[in-house]
Amino acid sequence: MATSAEIGTEGTLQIGEHFKPAQPGSKRRFGWTLLIAYLLLAIGGVCMVTPFFWMILTSVKPAPELVNFSFFPENPTLQNYLNVLNTSSFERWYLNSIIVAAISTSSVVFFDTLVGYTLNKFDFPGKNIIFIGMLGTLMIPTEMLIIPWFTMSVNWNWHIGYTQYWGIAFPGVITAAGIFLMRQFFDGVPNELLDAARMDGMNEFGIWWRIAAPLVKPAIAALAIFNFIGNWNAYLWPLILANSREFYTLPVGLSFFRGESTTHWEKIMTAASLASIPLLIVFLVFQRQIIRGIALTGLKG
């Protein structure tokens, strides 16, 4: 497991020993090899973060400063933010994105965990068929389903008024990948523990809710975070389903916002900042869990 290996080697690292080789006791590594590694990583890192800084720097510049090129703003201002917030429906788009992401994430956390648990711990007729039937849907690209989904939404009036929230969220309220992932993680929960609870007369739902699920909390957290990010950034389906400005999610609203402010880059960068900074903050706060979760789920998959 990646995390334990990491902790294992980190344990050998002491203060003032930052030139210690990656694999302790192995090949002797000279300082300059490490220096080159840092140099290359730093160059790459600058390439990765410059677009973000440039976005934010542009958003605090008054329009004339975009033409007279200067890297840092000479008269930094928040006026662009006020203008964009006043002339668009960003507050509403935030709200929509939060509602949609919350609906699908809470549903995914509940059902994927429950079904993953059932597929791991229960024996019942039809188990293989059901498992293959769920996993098989991973082969179907969602792009192939958008026309049928749209037809269904129109039939059932999921594209009108407040039911649009459900209309945007429904394709992702249960995920095959999440079920598969949780099924793997319940391997780590000993059956004896569940049997003991059964002896004590606890019902099956209680055993899952009170005993099994709390033991895989880190996996549930990873599942929740990925789903939230994925739904927050979802674009194609919300673009098709949301039929009025009031029900756009952030990416859809942002995309239409560009059409309205063609070459006003300070406005577009302000809007892009407004759309991406909240999630970047979430990412920075949870970066350890997110990156560890990615590594964990990637290796399990």
Place this chain on the structure above:
Amino acid sequence: MRLTLHQRQIIWAYIFMSAALVFFVVIRWYPTILAFNVSFRDWNVFEGSGPWVGLENYQEIWQDAGKPRSSVTAAFSNTVRYVLFGVPSQLVLALAIALLLAQIRRLSAVFRVAYFAPYVTSAVAVAFVWNWLYQPETGLINQGLDLVGLPQQPFTKSPSQALPSITAVAVWQNLGFAVIIFLAGIQQIPGHYYEAARIDGANAWQLFWRITLPLLNPIIVYLTVLGTISYLRLFALVQNMSPQGTGGPLKSTTTVVLEVYREGFSSYKMGYAGALTVLLFFLILLITIIQLRFFSRRVEY
């Protein structure tokens, strides 16, 4: 009525899975069948039906593909080019960065955050930031080229540079995911493999080709398949980086999914768009099978 423990377990299992079973049948499998059905009909999405036209939609795609400078041909050939440019560069860069990250201890977390941040950012925001970076005259990259005395480049404004420019952005955005997975894989390789090889006199180059790379094979296959699928489904970046979202200039950046969106939801040619999604499905399936067949190797030490 008295039930055995096993019988009660079966009932609980089906109760736990009931919502998921409904979901996979109604929201996944039924629409999959409907997608094939739509592609054989002159589908009207608002009526949820349409007359059966057999293979007409496919024939129309075939005829369009024969016309000079057709959107369909451009869409499929561009999509393949995105894969051919994007996937190898993404894998090679990510492996190089992961190998460097595996050498260092200090600042490792900072670099991981920097490389991963674009992955959690909305593709629409990313598209706009890069549009701004790529701008002629005022864009940061062209300002930089000016500074070092190189000629300005049109990037997304030119038919020959637009596709590589968008591919570069897709690589920038997806790189972090591959880096984290590679890094986790590298850290799983037992250190004593390297020690034993070094005792036998192997140099760093041989260690990489004989140990690291073969042992990373499952991860390389996983990332190749996943990466290929994501490039075959490219949409948000292209729609928001090409002029008026049409896949231009001169259809040089359009993709299959963008054509599906335009045919289905701008021109309301649902049957035609549906047939395109079915072709996309078979393209993804075919490429995935080929990749799994030719890249998977069992390595035992």
